[in-house]
Amino acid sequence: AAGVIQSPRHLIKEKRETATLKCYPIPRHDTVYWYQQGPGQDPQFLISFYEKMQSDKGSIPDRFSAQQFSDYHSELNMSSLELGDSALYFCASSFVNEQFFGPGTRLTVL
């Protein structure tokens, strides 16, 4: 069965640089979610989109923005990167209730 695809899987950036993470949901899933998991931490919800509109917002920094495109894929844009942004970023997609998580993108900020 098709799963959530995230790219890239690993990303290394310098402080103050920008990064773009991409998420391709499971076909026919109309809702996408972004989560951040710092080292040794529990996942924290950032933002979600339903039918290309922002739906719910969590603890997403103002330096981050996201959108969902007409083909339902989503991108998380991160600017002015800080050392504390180093984390695993998970994307999840859903059609009704159950969220299916991708393998994550590991972002390292040096």
Added chain:
Amino acid sequence: DAKTTQPNSMESNEEEPVHLPCNHSTISGTDYIHWYRQLPSQGPEYVIHGLTSNVNNRMASLAIAEDRKSSTLILHRATLRDAAVYYCTPSGGGADGLTFGKGTHLIIQP
């Protein structure tokens, strides 16, 4: 968001049943109770969810207290592959993000 309380860790033997408790005394009347688990180096994985009645699926059973202030995830015959961090998270469903509190680290002994 409803606050949840779970044991930090639990240990069980392989092929024995495991009961994982969760207290969510501030849950709203319309929130579903979701359970997810996270295996090492993987994204969270959906386990089960319910509203008021007990629920069963191929992975587990969910027993919900009559007052909905607590629930118990039941793994009927634990295997080594069930070793993970288990999270209960009340959520309105739909495009609502999940709030992952401090889950229970389940250790399975062979």
